[in-house]
Amino acid sequence: MWGLAFQKESNKLVSAAFVKRHAGLGPLGIDGLYISDYKTQTTGNYFKLSNIDPAISAGTDPHAGLDKDMLVANYDSETYKWIGKTGLGGIDFSEDGSILYVVNVFEKKLYEFPVGIPASVPTKYNRYDIPTPTGADSRPFALKFYKGKIYVGVTCTNESIAPDTTGMKGIVYEMTPQDFGGGNNSFDELGFKKVLEIPFTYKKGESFTGTPFSSHWYPWKSDYFSTPFQNQIGADTVGTRLYPQPWLTDIEFDDHDNMLLGIKDRTADQIGNRNYIPDPIFTSSSLIRTQGVGDLLVAGPCGPDGTYILENNASVCGGPATGGKDNNQGPGGGEFYFQDDMLLHQETSLGGIAVLKGSNEVITNMVDPIYFWTNGVRMYDNTSGQGVGMIEILPSNKTVASFGKSASLGDIELLMQCGNPPIEIGNRIWIDSNNNGFQDPGESGLEGVTLDLYEGNTKVGTTISGIYGQYYFNDSNVPEGLKANTAYQIRITGSQTRLTSYALTKISDNSDILTDNDAVASNGSYIVNLVTGNKGENNHSFDIGFICDLKPAAGARSNAVCLNTSIELTSSGGDKYAWTGPDNFSSFEQNPVINNATNAKSGTYSVTVYALNASGSNLFSNSGFDSSNDDFSSDYTFTGDNNPETDLTVNGKFSIIKLPNNEFVPSGVKDHTTQTSSGYVLLANGATNGNSRVWYKTIPVKPNSRYRFAFSVLNTSISGTP
Incomplete structure (x- = not known):
């Protein structure tokens, strides 16, 4: 055999x-x-x-001379x-x-x-x-x-x-x-x-x-x-x-x-x-x-x-x-x-x-x-x-x-006692946010879309996409069941209310049949042509992608957004941002994204931009202490440069120290203006009376303007006494 x-x-x-x-x-x-x-x-x-x-x-049977004894x-x-x-x-x-x-x-x-x-x-x-x-x-x-x-x-x-x-x-x-x-x-x-x-x-x-x-x-x-x-x-x-x-x-x-x-x-x-x-x-x-x-x-x-x-x-x-x-x-x-x-x-x-x-x-x-x-x-x-x-x-x-190695075995056939196993087809309707024709991570499903199944010109089943965009045709919604190796059409009527803000995405160049868009537009409907497999052979690769096609109202300052798509907020020109919006929305990101937008997210979004790094010159001419104790004031007494051991034995005194100086300044301390280990720092022995200012300077400012004041402070010790 x-x-x-x-x-x-x-x-x-x-x-x-x-x-x-x-x-x-x-x-x-x-x-x-x-x-x-x-x-x-x-x-x-x-x-x-x-x-x-x-x-x-x-x-004609060519065999001759075969012995009844197989040995x-x-x-x-x-x-x-x-x-x-x-x-x-x-x-x-x-x-x-x-x-x-x-x-x-x-x-x-x-x-x-x-x-x-x-x-x-x-x-x-x-x-x-x-x-x-x-x-x-x-x-x-x-x-x-x-x-x-x-x-x-x-x-x-x-x-x-x-x-x-x-x-x-x-x-x-x-x-x-x-x-x-x-x-x-x-x-x-x-x-x-x-x-x-x-x-x-x-x-x-x-x-x-x-x-x-x-x-x-x-x-x-x-x-x-x-x-x-x-x-x-x-x-x-x-x-x-x-x-x-x-x-x-x-x-x-x-x-x-x-x-x-x-x-x-x-x-x-x-x-x-x-x-x-x-x-x-x-x-x-x-x-x-x-x-x-x-x-x-x-x-x-x-x-x-x-x-x-x-x-x-x-x-x-x-x-x-x-x-x-x-x-x-x-x-x-x-x-x-x-x-x-x-x-x-x-x-x-x-x-x-x-x-x-x-x-x-x-x-x-x-x-x-x-x-x-x-x-x-x-x-x-x-x-x-x-x-x-x-x-x-x-x-x-x-x-x-x-027969040894002379083909002792015949063909192979799988014996599956499954009678007439059912067939299921379908999978997902999704929102193709980037309009590339296939599903990317994070792209949302489209709920509530009505799909009809046709064999020739006869409608044989109907279903509605679920919360994640999933849909299926099987014995539960095709009364006669799906036939094996039979041509069907999945049809979506484009005029249904759920799709008034959407258009069909493109056919993808991606070869992955499990994630691409399979539908084409035809006479106001979206059609997927398919042929079922053998009995019991499910096929969940029939996906249909849509893009948001909602036009903004006249005079609107931003694009309109479809339900279940993403709201992309953008801002620029600052260092920090504070967004507020509908449904108690708040964010400190520069360009926040709100996924799966619902009706509750509809409205006006506002952002406050903080320009911490505003353009302009540094108002302090000696911010790095390169000129010793010039261009600032202090309630402390200046003892001179690079002599902390002798001059800072008394509270309320300060000195300007050149880096690196591992004897009095902890290893790794950097000049905060250059972010390097070379430069100058102010070293002070804390005052015993309260409210003594180590460093201060008075500068003129403009009303309703933003300024940035940056400094770095490190607590250290000399001779083991903090």
Whole structure:
């Protein structure tokens, strides 16, 4: 088995037959589908494509000579060349669970089966021709249904021109399904659009450490004896055959619509483990195995016209590179998911992936998660590319039955017993104070705005934004609930009273979809166009920004301010400021800001400006005591300069001291006029009689004028007596 598809509505898993050498097919053969009931833990036959009228061919079972004992080696020679060319590939359900899609590898066609809920055996189908850009060398397999579109992965194998790798690549095509109609319709490949190319000429990590040959992809080869393997003999005399062949086998999408790609090594399904070479005459007793590991890649939705761009040197769409930058193991010289090396392998992926939306993680199958010759799964962070955990599923086993490192595990499907989980969309209406189109810290929400939700021209829900501007549409205000993968419009009527003072902000250049404005103006309304995700997938990224558009009244001395915006008060020309205003407002800031203005803040604001540093000359000619005791008076007796020990032994005397003077003046004292440790200070011995003035000067002043008087005083001591 490889292809898996889970119908959440019925909790049933569909699995598809897969052609792998040394592994027989189930009772339904090469075109069989099986169904497992998640509740009862039982599995049974579902249907064969060839049993539907008209019959569908998935090729002929190539297996022969398989022993019933899985521990017995076998040749299975014919199957070797048919790997990836016959049988079934990827399968998936439509997002409403009613249609099953199946890739027919043999016919190179996509089949669409209306199976209903719960899944029943279909009686009709539609089929689509999958593009084959390189003719016979084009091999479709990977499949994903996402947001109403089908994505099919095709590998251009270069088999017919081997060993030339020019143009060897993977291609992902996008297609919108046609209305099913009456069924049994055929559609050509014209409906498919190429959205991604993956050049398989990049250097990857070594499949087995110490084998540079295995760090490259090579054209497909279907003849064992002409394949230029790198051969190694292990300690147990079993030969290891290395020849990595790229095979695009899985497609998923993460929370940011990045496309994740599972790459399988086809050689893993051709060789097996400790099994015979594909000898057509069944005489060779040589046992072989391989180190069949693939890769995990990512592409971002940043190409023109809805296309994707493959990761480049560990970066997606020019974003921050992960720790795999420049490690020489991925496209552009580095790999985004860089912690995929374990034990003796620089690559460990087996081509199957799954994503749980909301987790920001991808899970992939792998070899050696814990120990040699084990198989399991590895989880990676979709932002950092780091590994965040691993689980061993198959314990260490080197036998024929285990398949060892020859892709022992199939695809991965998440079984979520959630029936029909609800969807919620919305988030926030905010006031874009700086009109830049995205939310900055501190910008307020806009409360009381009415929003309507439309599906086509039908209004299906209404809500009102909350105190912080938040709004949501969900089962509480959309009576029929939100549908998965459906186009909706959020509409805000511009004429509503709450918005009479506001206009829509601009569309931002900021790439952060979680904080930018998503609305556009149209015919007096503000519109957000959106498409919902899968069932249970919430999206809280739909934000709508407004700017204050209130015009000031005629003759007003300031701009008008909208409710919930900021009042910015400005003043200048002084050293200190004192503001007063409505609602007991006061502030000593020069330019205070009042956030989230309410009606109570409406009115007149006044400021008193104190010009302490007024322009003009210093009225004191000896403010720094540079001229000793000139230009001031004192009730103390001047004893002379720089002689405090002798002259200041009597109270009521003073001296002028030159700095520095650590004997009588504490270390670090500065001249307050120059703010340096050089200059002069007045040193005085306190008077015994009260009200004695150490320093005073009479100056003429102007009425109603401001003056600044600045001085510095320090208490010190001489000979320990304060």
